[in-house]
Amino acid sequence: MADDADSQARAPGYRTARMEAFSDGVFAIAITLLVLEIAVPAGSEDDLWGALVDQWPSYLAYLVSFATIGAVWFAHTVITEHLDHATSILIRLNLLLLLVVSFLPFPTRLLAEYVEKTDAERVAATVYGINLLLVSALLSVLWRFAVHDHLVSADLADEDVETLRKRLTPGVAGYVALIVLGLFWPVVAVVGYLAIAVYILVPFRAIRNRSADA
Amino acid sequence: MADDADSQARAPGYRTARMEAFSDGVFAIAITLLVLEIAVPAGSEDDLWGALVDQWPSYLAYLVSFATIGAVWFAHTVITEHLDHATSILIRLNLLLLLVVSFLPFPTRLLAEYVEKTDAERVAATVYGINLLLVSALLSVLWRFAVHDHLVSADLADEDVETLRKRLTPGVAGYVALIVLGLFWPVVAVVGYLAIAVYILVPFRAIRNRSADA
Amino acid sequence: MADDADSQARAPGYRTARMEAFSDGVFAIAITLLVLEIAVPAGSEDDLWGALVDQWPSYLAYLVSFATIGAVWFAHTVITEHLDHATSILIRLNLLLLLVVSFLPFPTRLLAEYVEKTDAERVAATVYGINLLLVSALLSVLWRFAVHDHLVSADLADEDVETLRKRLTPGVAGYVALIVLGLFWPVVAVVGYLAIAVYILVPFRAIRNRSADA
Amino acid sequence: MADDADSQARAPGYRTARMEAFSDGVFAIAITLLVLEIAVPAGSEDDLWGALVDQWPSYLAYLVSFATIGAVWFAHTVITEHLDHATSILIRLNLLLLLVVSFLPFPTRLLAEYVEKTDAERVAATVYGINLLLVSALLSVLWRFAVHDHLVSADLADEDVETLRKRLTPGVAGYVALIVLGLFWPVVAVVGYLAIAVYILVPFRAIRNRSADA
Numbered sequence: 079m080a081d082d083a084d085s086q087a088r089a090p091g092y093r094t095a096r097m098e099a100f101s102d103g104v105f106a107i108a109i110t111l112l113v114l115e116i117a118v119p120a121g122s123e124d125d126l127w128g129a130l131v132d133q134w135p136s137y138l139a140y141l142v143s144f145a146t147i148g149a150v151w152f153a154h155t156v157i158t159e160h161l162d163h164a165t166s167i168l169i170r171l172n173l174l175l176l177l178v179v180s181f182l183p184f185p186t187r188l189l190a191e192y193v194e195k196t197d198a199e200r201v202a203a204t205v206y207g208i209n210l211l212l213v214s215a216l217l218s219v220l221w222r223f224a225v226h227d228h229l230v231s232a233d234l235a236d237e238d239v240e241t242l243r244k245r246l247t248p249g250v251a252g253y254v255a256l257i258v259l260g261l262f263w264p265v266v267a268v269v270g271y272l273a274i275a276v277y278i279l280v281p282f283r284a285i286r287n288r289s290a291d292a
Numbered sequence: 293m294a295d296d297a298d299s300q301a302r303a304p305g306y307r308t309a310r311m312e313a314f315s316d317g318v319f320a321i322a323i324t325l326l327v328l329e330i331a332v333p334a335g336s337e338d339d340l341w342g343a344l345v346d347q348w349p350s351y352l353a354y355l356v357s358f359a360t361i362g363a364v365w366f367a368h369t370v371i372t373e374h375l376d377h378a379t380s381i382l383i384r385l386n387l388l389l390l391l392v393v394s395f396l397p398f399p400t401r402l403l404a405e406y407v408e409k410t411d412a413e414r415v416a417a418t419v420y421g422i423n424l425l426l427v428s429a430l431l432s433v434l435w436r437f438a439v440h441d442h443l444v445s446a447d448l449a450d451e452d453v454e455t456l457r458k459r460l461t462p463g464v465a466g467y468v469a470l471i472v473l474g475l476f477w478p479v480v481a482v483v484g485y486l487a488i489a490v491y492i493l494v495p496f497r498a499i500r501n502r503s504a505d506a
Numbered sequence: 507m508a509d510d511a512d513s514q515a516r517a518p519g520y521r522t523a524r525m526e527a528f529s530d531g532v533f534a535i536a537i538t539l540l541v542l543e544i545a546v547p548a549g550s551e552d553d554l555w556g557a558l559v560d561q562w563p564s565y566l567a568y569l570v571s572f573a574t575i576g577a578v579w580f581a582h583t584v585i586t587e588h589l590d591h592a593t594s595i596l597i598r599l600n601l602l603l604l605l606v607v608s609f610l611p612f613p614t615r616l617l618a619e620y621v622e623k624t625d626a627e628r629v630a631a632t633v634y635g636i637n638l639l640l641v642s643a644l645l646s647v648l649w650r651f652a653v654h655d656h657l658v659s660a661d662l663a664d665e666d667v668e669t670l671r672k673r674l675t676p677g678v679a680g681y682v683a684l685i686v687l688g689l690f691w692p693v694v695a696v697v698g699y700l701a702i703a704v705y706i707l708v709p710f711r712a713i714r715n716r717s718a719d720a
Numbered sequence: 721m722a723d724d725a726d727s728q729a730r731a732p733g734y735r736t737a738r739m740e741a742f743s744d745g746v747f748a749i750a751i752t753l754l755v756l757e758i759a760v761p762a763g764s765e766d767d768l769w770g771a772l773v774d775q776w777p778s779y780l781a782y783l784v785s786f787a788t789i790g791a792v793w794f795a796h797t798v799i800t801e802h803l804d805h806a807t808s809i810l811i812r813l814n815l816l817l818l819l820v821v822s823f824l825p826f827p828t829r830l831l832a833e834y835v836e837k838t839d840a841e842r843v844a845a846t847v848y849g850i851n852l853l854l855v856s857a858l859l860s861v862l863w864r865f866a867v868h869d870h871l872v873s874a875d876l877a878d879e880d881v882e883t884l885r886k887r888l889t890p891g892v893a894g895y896v897a898l899i900v901l902g903l904f905w906p907v908v909a910v911v912g913y914l915a916i917a918v919y920i921l922v923p924f925r926a927i928r929n930r931s932a933d934a
Contacts, residue, residue, distance in 0.1 A: 096316060096369045102738060103320025106745025107535075110753065110822045111324065118829045126840040130830075130847070140823075148815045155738045155811075169369075170493060173362045180324045181354075187332045188344075198340040205344070279812060310526060310583045317534025321749075325538065383583075384707060387576045394538045394572075401546045402558075412554040419558070524744060524797045531748025539752065597797075598921060601790045608752045609782075615760045616772075626768040633772070 094164045097172060101158075104176045105151040108183060112143050115187040135193035139206075142268060143186040145275035146210060150179060150217055152279060157221050171223060175216040178209060185209045193265065203264035207257035210271055214249045249274055308378045311386060315372075318390045319365040322397060326357050329401040349407035353420075356482060357400040359489035360424060364393060364431055366493060371435050385437060389430040392423060399423045407479065417478035421471035424485055428463045463488055522592045525600060529586075532604045533579040536611060540571050543615040563621035567634075570696060571614040573703035574638055578607060578645055580707060585649050599651060603644040606637060613637045621693065631692035635685035638699055642677045677706055736806045739814060743800075746818045747793040750825060754785050757829040777835035781848075784910060785828040787917035788852055792821060792859055794921060799863050813865060817858040820851060827851045835907065845906035849899035852913055856891045891916055 116136045122129035154175075164172075185206040192198040252274045260267030330350045336343035368389075378386075399420040406412040466488045474481030544564045550557035582603075592600075613634040620626040680702050688695030758778045764771035796817075806814075827848040834840040894916045902909030 096312060096372070098738060099313065099316045099741065100320055100365060100369075102741045102745055103316055104324050106742055107321055107324040107749055108327075109818070110746050110749040111328070113750075113823055113825050114328070114753070114756070116826050118826070118833050123834070123838075123840045126834060126843040130843070144819055144822075148819075151742060152811060152815070155742075158738070159735065169366060173366070173493075176323070177358055177362075180358075181327055183327050184330050184332070191332050192337070192340060196337075198337045201340040201344070279815075307587065310530060310586070313527065313530045314534055314579060314583075317530055318538050321535055321538040322541075325542070328542070383580060387580070387707075390537070391572055391576075395541055395568075397541050398544050398546070405546050406551070406554060410551075412551045415554040415558070521801065524740060524800070527741065527744045528748055528793060528797075531744055532752050535749055535752040536755075539756070542756070597794060601794070601921075604751070605786055605790075608786075609755055611755050612758050612760070619760050620765065620768060624765075626765045629768040629772070 094158055094161050097164050097169055098158050101154060101172060101176060102151075104180055105147060105154070108180045109144055109147040109151070111183050112140050112147075112186060115183060115190060116140060133190075136190040138268060138272075139186045139190040139193075142272045142275065143182055145272055145279070146213065147179060147182065149275045149278040150175075150213055153217055153221075157224060161224060165227065168220070168223060168227070171216070171220050175213070175220055178212040178216060182209055182213070189268065193268075199264045200261055203260040203267050204257060207253060207260055207267060207271065210274075211250065211253035211257065214253055214274075218250055249278055252277075308372055308375050311378050311383055312372050315368060315386060315390060316365075318394055319361060319368070322394045323358055323361045323365070325397050326354050326361075326400060329397060329404055330354060347404075350404040352482060352486075353400045353404040353407075356486045356489065357396055359486055359493070360427065361393060361396065363489045363492040364389075364427055367431055367435075371438060375438060379441065382434070382437060382441070385430070385434050389427070389434055392426040392430060396423055396427070403482065407482075413478045414475055417474040417481050418471060421467060421474055421481060421485065424488075425464065425467035425471065428467055428488075432464055463492055466491075522586055522589050525592050525597055526586050529582060529600060529604060530579075532608055533575060533582070536608045537572055537575040537579070539611050540568050540575075540614060543611060543618055544568060561618075564618040566696060566700075567614045567618040567621075570700045570703065571610055573700055573707070574641065575607060575610065577703045577706040578603075578641055581645055581649075585652060589652060593655065596648070596651060596655070599644070599648050603641070603648055606640040606644060610637055610641070617696065621696075627692045628689055631688040631695050632685060635681060635688055635695060635699065638702075639678065639681035639685065642681055642702075646678055677702055680705075736800055736803050739806050739811055740800050743796060743814060743818060744793075746822055747789060747796070750822045751786055751789045751793070753825050754782050754789075754828060757825060757832060758782060775832075778832040780910060780914075781828045781832040781835075784914045784917065785824055787914055787921070788855065789821060789824065791917045791920040792817075792855055795859055795863075799866060803866060807869065810862070810865060810869070813858070813862050817855070817862055820854040820858060824851055824855070831910065835910075841906045842903055845902040845909050846899060849895060849902055849909060849913065852916075853892065853895035853899065856895055856916075860892055891920055894919075 117133070119126065119129035119133065185202070188202045189206045192202040252270070256267045256270040256274075259270065331347070333340065333343035333347065399416070402416045403420045406416040466484070470481045470484040470488075473484065545561070547554065547557035547561065613630070616630045617634045620630040680698070684695045684698040684702070687698065759775070761768065761771035761775065827844070830844045831848045834844040894912070898909045898912040898916070901912065
């Protein structure tokens, strides 16, 4: 956060400390606000257990959104881990990413409300999928921009860059496919969104394994 | 956050670390809370898409408030980037700025609720504009105070000071003009508020370009 | 946050970094959540301005709570500024302080709801005052404990310790007096609470002045 | 946060700075959101005091959840205090822990709503207990994984490892016992949950005492 590399990088650009702190704040708040979308069933004194089970779409939507924001935060961490310094354009791209991340609680609520309601379900799943697609696409753009503009540290092995790119790009393609699929089977698409989040969370194990061997 | 400059500055004033952390927290929360103001349309199972399109004022208000808080956070970052240390008065000015920033979700909700409702629309747009004006004015005061009180680092080029002042002052004037305009065409004023936020976000590119050449 | 003093202090106790980060988070969230307590007047299309003016108690409660949390955060900053390291007991005292700080949005809502409603107004003002008293008392205890347990840096001038103690103790006494007063004139008590918050915010100017002369 | 140990550890794993910042954010938000679950009694102008006393389950649930999240945050601090660096798996385990921590406001609301309502009370207390059990179990897993994978600093005394393990494991067992007990006496179980949180908060005094003697 205040190591030598950053101090030296201060002249050509911005320190990454506040961009990281602000991003961590937005990610943490967005991920924690999700729980507010789950309503306590009212007047269900006779069968609370049944009422709780009935609102399974709320839990599913919570889980998918939590996993997605968690995965994006993780990928964001990997990106800034390799950032020497930030530039004005990178900070603005990051603000765009945060815009779509912090919007996610809205389609999450929408999905929880309208799952299992035929037509409306498709609309909700589509809006949700588009939001996830934008998050994923902007994360990919952020990473490509950082690599292209030589903002990543010189000590970054090509292998890591490859791993990141290999995982983020099919993620974007996956969202497009699932949005189309969601027009016919919305719930299947939502489960697919969860799978992509888990997939993005997993790849970095490769980096760890390599490190563990070293 | 804990570099040599700060450590040496500890005697005459306060470290800027906690002021930055607290400000980042408030900015991050205010910007993320905005999404809670967007209501999920109730009982719109037949035409959810239409119901979502109908509440466009909510999305517009969300976008303007997000862009404004993002722009203010960005400008705040540039200011603290150049701060050697904080003083008691600066910290209190900063608290005032955070007061009006964290109030913004209220007029945002007000605007989303009353746009397209003739008389009430003007009141909502005016209250919103005054809130934005106060944010912008206090940001400008904070910057001028820091420059005037010699709290900015010695290594700050005059050019950067100029760029900042050139952009923040017309921003304040722009808000005054738009508040008056909003008495007649409220929606036009709101679009104008978005334009100002984007305008404040853009100028720092100049700083980057200069840095890139160096 | 990671300067030499902290690193050396690591053996006997805890680093203060995470205690500060967590406290900043709670303070920032509590202060930003306050705005959610202000309701948008519903169905006031004919006279929105009048409806907004009518809910002045909400704004007053918002202002008092914001100023109080701001003042407490500021005092907390001064305390941790002088902290060499944290101990297990200090961290638990700090958790107690955060408990009463993060509870404040509830009596704030209560006050905004029941001001100008005779009997209920007194109850609301009393609950609010007791919450503020607890915040202030725990802040004072935290400071005295840190001084007593020799957790403050050796480079802390006695003058600063005095200034802090001189301001925090009458603050506690002031809250007791205002709670009693509030049983008869609740609104006067609330204005008094605002005065105390401003009073706690002001004293540190003395520290600055001394520093500025040095 | 940026000391030498971390810098050297950068090659084999991740810095712990952002994991700590993100975790602190989630803990701070979850603990502060709890107050939103306490409803202001509506239309109780005649007997506000009575109405406030009547909703004691809300305060109890608030207190238990606050103490639990506070205890978990404290234990998390102790763990990361000893962490040299983070690995990909540790970060994912940490995300799982944050998932169940940030879910806690939901069963808290459930409990506050349905305490004193016979059958529903048992369901609410059971759901609440299971959530607490998962939090405690994942915290224990996180600690064991860090110890097992040699991620803790070499300068960590075995005594500290022992103290932590001794307290976290019976905590898990305690939750299981209380969940069963809660099927018969739900309120007793809730008071027991408070006791466990206080118990987890206390043990680290031993570490302090040892340190104070040194």
